[in-house]
Amino acid sequence: MQFSPTNGDFTFVSSTDAEELSGTIDAPDITLNIGPDSTRDTYATTFLRQRGYGWLLEVEEDDTEDTKPLLDELDIDLKDIYYKIRCVLMPMPSLGFNRQVVRDNPDFWGPLAVVLLFSMISIYGQFRVVSWIITIWIFGSLMIFLLARVLGGEVSYGQVLGVIGYSLLPLIVIAPLLLVIGGFDIVSTLIKLFGVFWAAYSAASLLVSDEFKTKKPLLIYPIFLLYIYFLSLYTGV
DSSP: OEEOOBTTEEEEEOTTTOOEEEEEOOOOOOOOOOOHHHHHHHHHHHHHHHTTOGGGGOOOOOOOSOOOOHHHHTTOOHHHHHHHHHHHHOOOGGGOOOTHHHHHSOOSHHHHHHHHHHHHHTOTTOTTHHHHHHHHHHHHHHHHHHHHHHTTOOOOHHHHHHHHHHTTHHHHHHHHHHHHSTTOHHHHHHHHHHHHHHHHHHHHHHHSOGGGGGGHHHHHHHHHHHHHHHHHHHHOO
16 A cells, blocks of 8 residues: 655555555644744743742632631721720619620720720829739739639639629729829728729629539639739829
8 A cells, every 4th residue: 555645635546556645634724823922921820830849820810709808807896896995884783784894805905995095094103003903914814813713603714804804994984083182181092992992892792603612702803902912003002
């Protein structure tokens, strides 16, 4: 058998029958246009993938999810914080507030804001107490937490930290009154005692539950002393 192609022509010759078959195949012209830029891009892509840098060629897809607000990203619920502030400032059960939410649903930003606010009003003439107030809040809460656990209470450190922080609000409330009537020693002392009892009662009523039974005074007393010390940092006495 003989094959002799010429351009688009072909010829088959059979050696047995000695018959010649000939014909023409018309094929369209196919042009592959690969410019110099495409060649360079393909080479660069291959080069990077062979050396393990293919991740440089990956294109991140746009995030279709809506961007969350900053407060949601930081887990800050202003309505929840406002409700907890009202629970602390008005601790009487007759007012109908669900005060247990301060303990059962602790947060960090609300108490931190209260402590920072108390620190800001305490820097008048004694700026150094700001860091000390935050330190006392953290380690004072830790002391109350350890004591509560030793006494058999089921409370977490986050809960104690939140309750102690929020309960500084009564001391913030009486601070402007102390500035106004600072010259009247007896009235000023009564207001200080009222503020300390108010803060200690708000904290103790949330932390000291019925599970402590006869051991309640052992936890109430350190809480009372802690708020006396907080007030002393403000008044300088």
